[in-house]
Structures are given as C-alpha cells and as structure tokens.
Amino acid sequence: MASDFIYLDHQATTPLAPEALAAMLPWLSGPEAPGFANPHSMHRAGRAAASAVEVAREQVAALLPKGGRVIFTSGATEAINQAIRANPRGDVACSAIEHSAVINAAVATGAALHELPVSAEGLVDPEVDLPQGVGLVAVMQVNNEIGTIQPVARLAERAHDAGALFLCDAVQGAGKIAPPEGADLIAITAHKLYGPKGIGALWVRDGVAIAPFMAGGGQESGLRSGTLSPALCAGFGAAAALAKERMDTDFQHLSGLAGLARSILHRWTVNGSEEARWPGNLNLRLDGLNFPRLLSDCRDIAFSAGSACGSGTGAPSRVLSAIGLQPAEARNSIRIGFGRYTTAQEVETACRALEAAAQAQGV
Structure with missing residues (x-):
C-alpha cells in the first residue's frame, strides 16, 4: 500500500494490532517448534495450544458482561446464525437498521420477522411496542453505517418483559464502549477491534x-465442532485485552479526530444522531454529490458509501432509507471511519481532499 494512502474505513475492518500479531506468531511456527499443534490433542504440545485458547477465551470474555460463556466462531455472522x-x-423482532446478517439469518430459519422502526436520528424508541408472541429481539449496539448507539439495556428489559430473548450484535461496539448489559446473546468479531479476520x-x-x-468432533462443548486455530484465538485475545486497556484513550482520540473532521467538513450534514453515536464513525451527506466521481477523485483515501456487505448493489442504503432519507440523499x-492508529494529519489531509473534490463537482 502506498505510503500516502489514508485508511478511513474502520467500520469495514481494522488493521491488525502489533500486539495481536505478536501473540499469533508463536502458534504459526513450523516443525521446529510445537506451536502448530492441535489444541484438541492430549499430548504436551496440544495441551499448550489448548491453554493458549483458554487464555484468549478469558481475554475476550473480559470485554463482555459477567455471567456468561464465550463460544469461538468463524466470525460474527456465524455467531448471529x-x-x-x-x-x-x-x-x-429487529431494528429497521439491523445488519443483513441478522435479517437474512432470521429469514433463513423461516421465522416471522417484525421490524422495529427508528427515528430520523437512527435510534430505536426504547419503549417501542413489541409484537405479541415474539421469541427473540435483536438490536445492534452501534450501527455500522451511521454509528448511532442504541438503548440496548432498556430494550433488553422490554424483551424480557415480553418473554423473549435479547440478541445484541456488538460488532461495532465491542472493546470500544461498555458491553450491552442485559443481553442474553452477544455476537462480536475480532477484525473490528484490531484482531485477525476469521474468528469471532x-x-x-x-x-x-x-x-x-x-x-462433528464435539469441540466448543459440543456447540460448534471444528478444530480451533490457536493463532487466531491468541490474536483475538490479545486484541481484546488491548482494547479493554485502551478503551478510554481510544475514545478520546477518536472524539478529537471527529471534531477535526467536522470542522473541515462543516457544510456537510451528519446522518443520524450527533450525540448518541460512536465518534469513530461519521456518515455525512452533501446535496448533489456524485459519490462514484468522489471515490475516483480521492482514490488515495479509503472511505465508503456505507456497509461493505452492501456495496456494489446500486440500491440506496437500507439504513439511510430507514431514517427517512430520500434515494438521492x-x-x-459517504461514511468515513477513524481508528486507533489514524493521525490528525491524516484526517486533515483526507477531509480537505474530500471537500476540494466536492467543490470541484460544483456542490
């Protein structure tokens, strides 16, 4: 990647933390060392690998509420399913701005799906009416497209009052804000908190x-068979431990970057709540903007039009439509996402380039 490339797409994925890479390397070693051993084997090398998996499980669990257990998966999509x-x-019942992983997984089971509306600020009303007979309520902690933080604690209470379980997709919030208390089921993934891809x-x-x-072989207490990767587990665990340690520092850093970006892109409108939001996510609009041209003109900046899962469809964002935006709006x-390693200089350079490119379009 060119040295002048600026990465502002942290909702899609985050770079691997150096600490996570260092934790993974011993478990990727070759025949000269036993780090490659199967963690489900009973010999000494296998037991060492299994110990690394369990250390990682504890590190990941420390990001989540007490009184539960962590099951390793291939990622959040598998966890949600x-x-x-x-x-x-x-x-x-799920929010109108829920990730497609939740919506499509529910549809695949044949479940009747009820949509919980959101306000123009992208928030579910915590006192929203829940449908009769609902068995599971799913509301994400932080929206991946517009960054709004949902009132999940109260929604979990409402779900329990209705006799339902509460599922929280905490992919964008895990390791960044306090865990969703009251949830019964929480899905997270490593690569959104500076860990490796392929594990959640x-x-x-x-x-x-x-x-x-x-x-299969009955791994993960019989709930998710398949050989675990000690390297992926160790990387996930190290990333989780680092996120917990740096949570306040990262929040302050990203808040500063968001303020800097808004001072430069001051004529752009924020989509979603300006208060109840994760500062690392700015979803902005500018009337008349041609996004494909902007993307071409600013090819040295990684930003997006929304969810990576929905890119390339040509259809207006379902999330932006749900908060009342017209297709043209x-x-x-655009969505720009800051991260732990993003610098103020990068944000200033990128935002000035985006503004200049927009002005060159005559908007």
Missing part, C-alpha cells in the same frame, strides 16, 4: 439454552 436458532418461539465469538448468558450449530452520502 447460531444465536437466532436459540429463539424459543419463532418470531423475531458468541457470548451466551448462563441459563440460556442453545443447540449445536455444527456437528442516500446516494449523496
């Missing part, structure tokens, strides 16, 4: 019953 199958009644976790509150998701929007 496993969680939705714990639904005791069938019907699922499902947190399950004690007493919540879930069925095996993958049959949604297409006039």
Whole structure:
C-alpha cells in the first residue's frame, strides 16, 4: 500500500494490532517448534495450544458482561446464525437498521420477522411496542453505517418483559464502549477491534439454552465442532485485552479526530444522531454529490458509501432509507471511519481532499 494512502474505513475492518500479531506468531511456527499443534490433542504440545485458547477465551470474555460463556466462531455472522436458532418461539423482532446478517439469518430459519422502526436520528424508541408472541429481539449496539448507539439495556428489559430473548450484535461496539448489559446473546468479531479476520465469538448468558450449530468432533462443548486455530484465538485475545486497556484513550482520540473532521467538513450534514453515536464513525451527506466521481477523485483515501456487505448493489442504503432519507440523499452520502492508529494529519489531509473534490463537482 502506498505510503500516502489514508485508511478511513474502520467500520469495514481494522488493521491488525502489533500486539495481536505478536501473540499469533508463536502458534504459526513450523516443525521446529510445537506451536502448530492441535489444541484438541492430549499430548504436551496440544495441551499448550489448548491453554493458549483458554487464555484468549478469558481475554475476550473480559470485554463482555459477567455471567456468561464465550463460544469461538468463524466470525460474527456465524455467531448471529447460531444465536437466532436459540429463539424459543419463532418470531423475531429487529431494528429497521439491523445488519443483513441478522435479517437474512432470521429469514433463513423461516421465522416471522417484525421490524422495529427508528427515528430520523437512527435510534430505536426504547419503549417501542413489541409484537405479541415474539421469541427473540435483536438490536445492534452501534450501527455500522451511521454509528448511532442504541438503548440496548432498556430494550433488553422490554424483551424480557415480553418473554423473549435479547440478541445484541456488538460488532461495532465491542472493546470500544461498555458491553450491552442485559443481553442474553452477544455476537462480536475480532477484525473490528484490531484482531485477525476469521474468528469471532458468541457470548451466551448462563441459563440460556442453545443447540449445536455444527456437528462433528464435539469441540466448543459440543456447540460448534471444528478444530480451533490457536493463532487466531491468541490474536483475538490479545486484541481484546488491548482494547479493554485502551478503551478510554481510544475514545478520546477518536472524539478529537471527529471534531477535526467536522470542522473541515462543516457544510456537510451528519446522518443520524450527533450525540448518541460512536465518534469513530461519521456518515455525512452533501446535496448533489456524485459519490462514484468522489471515490475516483480521492482514490488515495479509503472511505465508503456505507456497509461493505452492501456495496456494489446500486440500491440506496437500507439504513439511510430507514431514517427517512430520500434515494438521492442516500446516494449523496459517504461514511468515513477513524481508528486507533489514524493521525490528525491524516484526517486533515483526507477531509480537505474530500471537500476540494466536492467543490470541484460544483456542490
């Protein structure tokens, strides 16, 4: 990657923390050292690998509420699919701006899906009416497109009052803000908190019953069969421990970067709440903006029009439509995401380039 390339797409993925890479390397070694051993083997090397997995499990669990267990998965999508199958009644209620992983996983089970509306600020009303007979309520902690932070603690209470489980997609919030207290099921992934791709976790509150998701050798207490990667687990654990240690520092850093960006892009409108939001996410619109041209003119800056999962479809963002934007307004929007290693100089350079390119379009 060119040295002048500026990465501002941290909602899509984050760079691997050096500490996470260092934790992974011993478990990627070759025949001259036993780090490659299967953590489910009973010999000494296998037991060492298993110990590394359990250390990582504790590190990840420290980011989540007490009174639950961590099941390693291939990522948040798998965790969400496993969680939705714990639904005791069938019907699922989820926010209108929920990630497609939740919506499509619910549809795949044949569940009746009920949509909980959001305000123009991108927030679910904590007192929203829940449908009769709902078995599972799913609301994400931090929206991946517009960065709004949902009132998940109160929504979890409401779900329990209705006799339902509460699932929280905490992919964008884990390691960045306090965990979603009151949830019964929480899905997270390593690569959104400076860990490796290919590993995530499902947190399950004690007493919540879930069925095996993958049959096989019975790993992960029989709930998710398959050989675990000690390297991926160790990287996830190290990233989680670092995130917990740096949570306040990272928040202050990103708040400063967001303020700097807004001072330069002051004529752009923020999509979603300006207060109830994660500062590392700015979703902005400018009337008349041509996004493909902006992307071409600013090819040395990584930014997006929204979710990486929905890019390239040509359709207006479902999230931006849900908060009341017209198709043209949604297409006039961009998402820029800051991270732990983003510098103020990078933000200033990128935002000035974006503004200059927009002005060159005559908008």
